[in-house]
Structure formats: structure tokens, C-alpha cells
Amino acid sequence: MPRERVAALVEAAARAAIAEGALPDVALPAVALERPRDAAHGDYASSLPLRLARAATMPPLAIAAAIAERLPADGIVAAPEVAPPGFINLRLADGFLQGEVDRVIARGAAFADLAIGAGRRAQVEFVSANPTGPLHVGNGRGAAIGDTLASALAAAGYAVEREYYVNDAGAQTALFAETLHARYLRLFGREAAIPDGGYRGEYMADLAVEVREREGDRFLTDPGAPCPPALGELGIALMVARIRATLESFGVRYDRWFSERSLHEPPPEGGESAWGAALARLRADGRLTEREGALWLTAADLGEDKDNVVVRSDGRPTYFASDIAYHYDKFERRGFDLVIDVWGADHHGHVSRVEAGAEAMSERGGGLHVLLYQLVTLRRGDAVARVSKRSGDIVTLDQLIEEVGSDAARFFFLRSAPGSQMEFDLDLAVKQSNENPVYYIQYAHARLASMIDRAAAAGHSPEGGDAALLTAPHELALVRAMLRLPEAIELVATTFEPHHLARYGTELAAAFHAFNDAFRQQGDPGLKVITDDAALTAARLRLALAARIALGRVLELLGMSAPERM
């Protein structure tokens, strides 16, 4: 990455200044380069002189000068500038930028890939909504965040797996089964009451119809009888299939759908269940206590403020027990180095507990990172729409995708930081779907594709073009924008916040649009890509080709289509 290389130059210059006695022998802090707001201040700026001033007991400007004049000349940066109160401003050299155009074309979409993951295994688990109802709009946020985060981690050099944790055990599952049972019986004219707190949504009636179509009357029982287990399992399976279809239409594919229930069963290859093994380990480490007939994970030396129940007094393990077993499985059995759980903020009370559990369970448990995203509040004009599966008043992700499209919906979710609350006005979203900023990025891609096609039809080829002919400010600005893609990927892979990529996409598209319209503003047809000058045309085609690669890569990471025409 250019930034790293420039930072290394600054550090080398600072060391040289110390070695030559121009600076006192002070400890050098890590050289972090800032990106100046104002382009006139260059591509990068170092505030190192300001940080050193006190220890060195020298004026910052003098330090800046001492470092700047020792900057190795290796062709990456042009002559550095010193600016008050003590900045060193660094500008990428034209020759370097021109060479990068060729490098991007040669490497293709992988040009921005990084090695910071170093092949370590990462898992991103996201959405994982109970399969007791359709996904709602809030789940869409988790889906977009998790999926793009996984893509960014892969681009950063991790071996990434996407996983959906299917809650197919527990009280909610039982309630779902009983509701389905009642709906099913009603189809056959039996009197059957929806259980208290059961799922009231219409989709449950649809599901019962689907069951009848597939399996006929084989699940018929007396109205008072409990739900046949096979009916409950079928219901969950059908619901999971619907969720999977929704996510696929949202551009999300999982490597694995992990069953909660399987944690409590012996693995196919034999041996003890994950829960059994985890429990044995906790017991051996003396982390369990029995009280009031239940089994508790003790808070002591886990940094928790209270104990948590893992096995209820009736002998059934809690959801927390499943979570412990699940993370035991992730770290100890599957050996992930980095595990990211993407959760809605309504689960935040659970975070420290699970993190403490993971650390108690595995040496590698510190590799767990829970990424919380704030809930999406929905509005239709002035009315607040409630989101609740059990009440049945729900705006589904399917509806959102149908109304605004997958690309626009994903981009909407990816534009804001996970930690910020979002307000989603459905009326506005539909009304503005044609003005959605997502099209700004896609349109840039479509124009590039069309331009490249048109040039080919006119007999122009980027082959043999000389990127050194790219000297106009808008041309070089576009190259600069392309080269920030690896920085955006790094930011996402280290902060686990994918919205930076969405912001970057807008920035890159803006650089292209400005480039593309430059000749109009200046009334200079000479700035068009396809010109009478064959050599210049070939050079600009190379730039267009590289820009299209960068733009296509961003869209790919965001999980959006890269249209050739719109």
C-alpha cells in the first residue's frame, strides 16, 4: 500500500536525522500518516514533528525541515513540503501514479488485496435470526454488515467462512411448533387455539398450508394433543428454507447453516457432544457451582458481575449453555483464529457473558469479537411501524427487497456505522429509490463499461498504451482515488466496520464522474478518452480499464451488482 511505503520513508528520514545529529536521540513514535482534508496539502501528511517537539526541545518546523530534507528519493513521493505549525506534506509522484495504472490492470481485481490476515481462519456469524418467522428489515442490516465484513476480511487475507446459527432448540421453537400445529389442525376444520404468546403472523397460516400440501394429513392429532415432533421439525426446515431464499436474493450465501440442536448431540464422527465436552472442561476448571437446584457458571475471575445459569433446575440447558458450547465448537473443534458474531444491539446484555464464556472455554477464546449494530427503527411517513414477529405486524426483508431492490437496500444499510441508530422511512425509501446514492456508483461503472466498449468498436485498444501520458489533474485524481481501495479494505478489516467501504465507493465514483465531465467544464474536447490522438486514447483507455476494475471490486465487496448498462 502506498501509505505504508510513504510512512516507511518518513521513518527512515527521521532515523537518518537522528543518526546525523540533526535531531536529538529521542524515541520515535509510530509514524502514522494523516490524510489531509485539503488536497493542496498533498496525499499524506505527517505530524511527527509536532509529536517530537517536546522531547526534542526543538521547534516543530525545524524538525520538519530536518526530516524532509532527508527523505529518500525513491520515486514514490515528489518533493516534500514543510508547513506550519509542523507538518510534512507528501505528494505521490506522477510517475508512481502512472505506474500504478499498469499494476492495477496486470493484477486485476486482486490489486487491492492485503496480507494482514496472513491466511488465518476467520468466521463471521451473522443474522442467525430465530427460524420462527420471516426476516425483517432489521435482519437486513445484520445481513449486509456481516456479508460485506466477511468479504473485506477475505480481501485482507483471511480464510473466511460465513455461518448462520439456526436456533432449532428451546422454548421459542416449541412455541412455534405449537402455533403451527394449531394452524394445521384448523385447516382440517378442527378447533385449535393459537397458544398464548404464539406467532400470530399470517405466514404461519401459509406455512400450515404448505405442510398440508407436502405431507397431507399425516400430522393430524386431537386438538388437545401436543405437536408431533416431526411437524415441528418440518416447520423449522421450511422456515429455514425461506430465510435462505430471502438471503440469497439479498446476495448472501453461507458456507454453513449450524444447528443449535447439534451442539447437544454426539457429532457424526463420534465422541462427545460439544456441550458435553464444554461442560466437562468448565467442571474440571472449577468454574461451575450448584445452587437452587440449577448449575451456574461462576462469575469469579471472569470479570462478570454475576453468575449465570447454564443448566436449569429442571435439567434443561439454557440458551447461554448453547452459546458456550457453540463457541467451544468454533474455537476448540474447528480452530478459528478470529470469530466475529454480528448481533443486534438488543443482545448487548449478552456480550460480556459470552466473551467471558469463550475465554473460559478456550485459549483462543480471546479471538471472539462481538459486533453490535444498533436497531433499525421503521417509519412510514409519520407513523412508527412496530416490528414484532409475534404480533405479526412486520415489515419483511422480502418486502423491502421487492420495493427498493437488493442493491439499494444493501447500500442503505452499509452507508452508516454499525453503532449508529438508523431510521428507515419506508415511504421515503420507495420514493427516493431512483435517487438512491447506490446508483451514483453503479452509474459510474456502467459509463466506464460503455466507454470501453465504444472505444473497442471504434478500433481503439488499451494495449501498448503509455500511462505516462496521463498528466491531467483529473486523470491523476482518479488514480489517487483507486489507490485508496486497499486503505479502505484495511480499515474495514481492522475496525470490523464495513461502512467505510460504502463511503469509499462514493468517493471513487465521484472521482470518475469529475474526470468524465472535466472536458465539458473546461470546454476542451481534448480531455475526452477517445480522441484523435491514438497514443493518448490508448493511455486513457488504460486508466478507464483500471478504474473499472477498482469500481467493480468495490461493488463486489459491497455485494452489489456492477451493471454494464442501466
Place this chain on the structure above:
RNA sequence: GCGCCAGUAGCUCAGUGGAGAGAGCGCUACCCUGCGGAGGUAGAGGUCAGAGGUUCGAAUCCUCUCUGGCGUACCA
């Protein structure tokens, strides 16, 4: 009560302790004998919730207050 997350332009939101605070939408004025106008340029619009503090430097870090969301289960 306690805890977590937030409060930045009319609206929806960016902003890694660094140099006149940004984008999209909305508003105003311009720019096409066009490689695609779903575009570009310029402008109006801000007490970065408020008050202290740390720092050479704070929207950013710390403390308090106010406002909003969420949590505080032998539910998941």
C-alpha cells in the same frame, strides 16, 4: 436505579487527536452541436446537545448534565 450505544446542515448520515467541519436528499444559479445528464460546477444552510477538563492541537479522549434507543430472565 444500574449498564451499553448514540446526539454533527431542514432530512438521512460520514468524519483514523491534526491544517477554513463533509456527502446524499431537499433548495438556488449555472454547464450538453453529448465516449450515457441516474452527471458536473458554484452557492445558501452548522453554538459538532450543553458545561468543565486533558493536549502544542478536541466533533474525536476524560468527567458531569440533558435528550433518545436498547438492555438489566432458570426467553431466545
